[in-house]
Amino acid sequence: MKWSVEAWRRIEGIYTQILEHPFINDLMSGELEREKFNFYLQQDSLYLAEFGKVLAGIAGKLEDSEHRKAFLDFASDTVSVEQAVHQFYLSDQKKKTTASPSCLLYTSFIHKQLAAASVLEAAAAVLPCFWIYKKVGDYILANQSKEDNPYQNWIDTYGGEEFAQAVEKAISICDKLAVQASIEKRKKMWDAFVKASKMEWIFWDSAYKKEGWPV
Numbered sequence: 096m097k098w099s100v101e102a103w104r105r106i107e108g109i110y111t112q113i114l115e116h117p118f119i120n121d122l123m124s125g126e127l128e129r130e131k132f133n134f135y136l137q138q139d140s141l142y143l144a145e146f147g148k149v150l151a152g153i154a155g156k157l158e159d160s161e162h163r164k165a166f167l168d169f170a171s172d173t174v175s176v177e178q179a180v181h182q183f184y185l186s187d188q189k190k191k192t193t194a195s196p197s198c199l200l201y202t203s204f205i206h207k208q209l210a211a212a213s214v215l216e217a218a219a220a221v222l223p224c225f226w227i228y229k230k231v232g233d234y235i236l237a238n239q240s241k242e243d244n245p246y247q248n249w250i251d252t253y254g255g256e257e258f259a260q261a262v263e264k265a266i267s268i269c270d271k272l273a274v275q276a277s278i279e280k281r282k283k284m285w286d287a288f289v290k291a292s293k294m295e296w297i298f299w300d301s302a303y304k305k306e307g308w309p310v
């Protein structure tokens with residue numbers, strides 16, 4: 096069986112909980128509080144900066160030139176999204192933000208996977224960022240009730256065809272890496288994939304709560 100089929104099976108429950116989260120529900124209905132969305136976007140711009148660095152770092156460790164090119168493209172696209180979000184904030188409100196505990200947890204985790212684990216485990220750790228967002232984007236597109244959702248731009252970014260191709264590629268690279276891996280390594284890849292998926296839920300939850308530092 097493909098590594099990715101079992102990977103998704105392992106996070107089915109987490110994915111369901113993400114779809115049921117009020118952040119996603121409110122995003123879909125268009126009723127999400129602006130403040131919550133802004134909080135999310137600001138944290139996400141910090142997240143994307145680190146995510147892009149990690150993608151570039153993974154690229155540097157991939158032997159297959161096609162895989163390396165794919166990850167360099169992911170990294171480059173991520174910088175574009177990061178800059179677009181940044182631009183939005185420069186024109187809107189000039190605000191310096193520091194990473195929330197949950198944002199720092201997630202970015203630290205993917206950096207740790209890159210620095211201290213194998214490239215396979217690093218690739219598995221960033222895969223939920225692609226795959227879950229794609230699934231959530233598609234889900235929202237398919238279940239939207241309103242025509243004039245103020246968050247349509249966000250929804251179209253992840254529900255669109257362009258992102259779908261990147262996601263397919265990322266999944267297939269993980270599958271190819273897993274084919275050459277030992278059982279032990281495949282398990283570690285699943286563990287990283289599951290952990291990062293939990294952090295996807297945590298990230299949305301922290302935005303919904305506008306999480307700050309308790310001390």
Ligand SMILES: Cc1ncc(CO)c(N)n1
Binds near residue numbers: 298
């Ligand atoms: C937290 C998070 N995960 C994944 C994506 C999609 O790349 C994103 N923008 N933010």
Ligand SMILES: Cc1ncsc1CCO
Binds near residue numbers: 169176225
């Ligand atoms: C995963 C991801 N998220 C924002 S851009 C990007 C790479 C798409 O090529």
